[in-house]
Amino acid sequence: PEEVQRWLEAHGYGAVTRVQPVGGGCINNGERLRTHSGATFFLKTNTAAPPDMFAREAEGLEALRVPDGPRVPRPYLWGADFLLLEDLAPAAPRADFWETFGQRLAALHNHTGPAFGFAHDNYIGSTPQPNPWTDDGYTFFAEHRLGFQARLAFTRGLLPADDVRRVERLAARLPDLIPPQPPSLIHGDLWSGNVIADAQGEPALIDPAAHYGWAEADLAMTALFGGFPERFYRAYETAHPLESGYRQRFDLYNLYHLLNHLNMFGTGYLGSVQRILRQWGN
Template sequence: MWQAITEHINSELECDFQLEHKQQLAGGSINLAWHIKGMGQQFFVKINQREQVEQFETEVLSLQALQQAHCIRVPQVICHGQTLDKAFLVLEYLPFAGETVAGWRNLAQQLALLHKQHEQAMYGFDWDNMLGSTVQPNKWQSNWSSFFSEQRIGWLLQLLLEQGFGFGNIDQLVEQCRQRLQHYQPPPSLLHGDLWRGNVGFVADSPAIFDPACYYGDREADLAYSTLFGRFPEAFYQAYKELYPLDKAYSERKDLYNLYHVLNHAYLFRGAYLVQAQELIKQLFH
């Protein structure tokens, strides 16, 4: 496997990289992560089963979309592909260090600049992609309330129902979600889509984001998720609001947007997330 990956790196970079050291990294509940070195070069490598290659292909498309926005650093894509039994993605290795207040403020300012780019008129993305290992549909729609209620909440409720976990009448819940958002039509922003603390790193005071699940949607969805599992430091939110103030009604939509991620966690990991999803649905819709 490593020989094949090395050959892909050399073919892409037109170099003569020779693998001298590899170290498996902690974290990542979906892919295996490795730091590899040799010949004065180093790379970050993600490995999964061969049939998961589409997950890496869509991750590349999201990374490229963020890179083309020229706002926030993302790891450079080196190559991706398949060996006889594995799928792999090779990225630039970023030597992350500790967090700083300046780093979080820089992230906030760069994210605000990303969200301020309103070049897209509709909600969605050119491709469906993956949120973790869950397919995330991104069919273009012109109405935000329809997009979010159908392709985010309705989609996950249906996936959970197919696994035997029902949370009520899906059509009714989707309609209630749509009504909550029906008079709200935010400008579409390019979103990271999976913006939690585990997908942020810092090289000195310079932030980088990774593992994206991009689509064009309401910027508040990125901000909301950043508060759900390990809230970002307060300096981040202060700096973001200074550059791009939030709507007063954001607090009323935040839990609705986070329901999508709670449902996804319930789908992937079961357990307490199923209870959390049930309680949040009750709180939002009853």
């Protein structure tokens, strides 16, 4: 985009001399830009993105940039169809990568907010994620996570009405199933593809759906698509003790992400949603 070129030149980096496509994203396109000065930047583009999607991502990245947390790329410039970021120059992870990540994620989660929610609504993948400030975590997760996704899936013809009612019944039982937790600053979309090693091999986070929510919910997604090494969880628990049995609760939190995948990718995820509803249903 012209705005990117103007920004680079105005800040003394000069013209873009090389563009290297970077794979890995299923929603946006990624490119590494090398400039005349030798400095590199990471550019995300998506001409079909909602007009505020990259602005909301930039806000989330800035919020997650806490001194003791995992590294997060700095957002420099954004518009309706692009986001220019600090280039983390991903490399091989250090030997203690997962222990370090566990400690730093715990440090991130130790940053708490006044309530559940966020300064703005944002996106989880390409799906809107409502974040109204809500005092009660159970209400927040029931209405603005499970309920929102279930209603969206129903209106799109992806979730039968019976299953919507089962989601609502399960949401009403959350206080009996999930321990009280403060509103922690969380990444919100913490699968393995959004955890990378920077140029020094240190852990870094990308592509957030940031908000103040339950720390256990952030941890749960780490187990959804393959899981993280055991030493990550041990390091996390040392720095941020958890209520016993937290792994048994992962499916409850991940119902949100599976409903979102149902909304984004279609009925291939319906069986996973229904399995959790059967397992936790009454």
